[in-house]
Amino acid sequence: MKTYIYKLLVLCAVALLAVSCEETAELTTLQEVSFTSTVEASTKTIVISDDNSSEPVVALSWPAVAYPIEAPVTYALQFDIPADITGEKAWSKATRIVVGEDVLSKSLLGVELNKIAILLGLPVDAAGKIAVRVESYMDHTAYSEPIILTVTPYEAKPSGQIIMPGSYQGWNVDTAALFAPISVGIYQGYVSIPVGAGLGFKLNQERNWAQFYGAGASNQDLKNMSDTDFQMPGAGSYQMTVNLKTLKWNAVPYSWGIVGDATAGSWDTSTPMNYDHVSKTWKVTADLKPGNVKFRLNNSWTINYGAKNNDEGIMYLDNSGAHYVGEAGKYEITFTINDVNPALNGYPATGTYTVKKI
Incomplete structure (x- = not known):
């Protein structure tokens, strides 16, 4: 009796396997299928701009493809330039967007089509x-x-702002440092952390606490509404970059300083200045003696500014001149320069300055 049952089970398993193989064979040997008509577009000429970047700019639709068995059909769109859609490598560089199962249309926002075009x-x-x-x-x-x-694609204009409230300025969002956009989703600015100040800070998109970023998996990771403060590397002046695309931030040591035989460091060592993020001006109070004063970046002569005379209040990039100090004493020195995103824009031809005895 047991032998009979065992043989029966074996026969059933073989029968089920045969049915499974037959179904698999049916799926993998389907007859040729095709689209019955062409793709339809609501318009074939699209000019993308800030005005329509967040709106649908084209709607594409197509007929259903009939396969011999009933099962979901997955549709996707492929985009390529006409020169690359023929030959052995046709469509190999295409950008592909999955639309979904049994979905027969897709509308594209201006920002989506613009990204594809770029x-x-x-x-x-x-x-x-x-x-x-x-x-x-x-x-x-x-x-x-x-x-x-x-x-016709366009270059999206950067917008928005990043605010940096923190211990360095008493956590006041109304007076915190502001970083301007240097490209879409990326912000840059400058901040000085005083010696003895706390190093914690947050990053906000508005001057309020309705939304903010704190530290995520690491100190450099932005996490929305995280209670964990970011931490600066230490006291000093920094160029800050915040990337909302990658949700990362970084701080690079960055300081303008005064140099020249009127300063304590003469022509060899810069006296660093601090960044006043409210007035967007670099400042230092220092004892000067009769002699010359120039400005240079990060204690190096790679980027430096000199004055043509004492009257203009203008410093010129790579100029050999200097501001002359005729009387020893304590001076307040300021330097104002538009140095946002110098890696892309370069450093401006001029900056303004003051040297005032106090």
């Missing part, structure tokens, strides 16, 4: 061509015929 190498503020086709997939892939869109 990735494909279209120049900004100039009309370029983009080929679009639809991909369908069940157990094998079918493609629609491509259509051509004429797209």
Whole structure:
């Protein structure tokens, strides 16, 4: 009896395996399928700008592809430049967006199409061509015929701000340092941490506490509404960069200083200045003797400014001149310069300064 039951179980398993193999064979040997008509676009000429970046700029639709069995069909869109959609490597550089199962349309926001156009190498503020086709997939892939869109991408203008309340200024969001946008989602500015001040701070997008970032997995990670304070490396002046795309921040030592035979360090060692983030001015109070004063960055001659005379109140990039101090005493010195994103913009030709005896 046991032998009979065992044989019966074996026969059933073999039968089930055969059915499974038959179903698998059916799925992997499906007949050829195709799109019955072309992709439709609500418009084929799109000019993208700040005005429509957050709005739908084109709607694409296509017919359903009929496969021989009933199962979900996954659709995706492929975008490429017309020169790359023929030959052995056709569509190999395409940007692909999955639309979903049994979804037969897709609207693209201006910002989405703009990103695709930039990735494909279209120049900004100039009309370029983009080929679009639809991909369908069940157990094998079918493609629609491509259509051509004429797209004018643009360079998105940076906006917004980052506020840095912290121990260095009493946690007052109204007077905290402000970082300006240097590109979309990236902000840069300067801050000085006094000796003896606390090192904790937060990062806010407005001058209030409705929303803020604190430390996440590490001190450099931004986590929304985290109670853990970020920590500065120590006292000193820094160039701060906050990236909301990567949710990271960093601080690089950065300080303008005075140098010259009127200063304590003469021509060899700069006297560092502190950044006043309220007036956006570098300041120092120092004892000077008769002689010359120039300004240089990070105690190096790589970036330095000199005056043509004592009357203009202007310092010039890489100028050999200097401000002359005729009388020894205690002076308040200021230097104001537009040095936001110097890595991209370079350093400006001039900055303004004052040397005032107190």
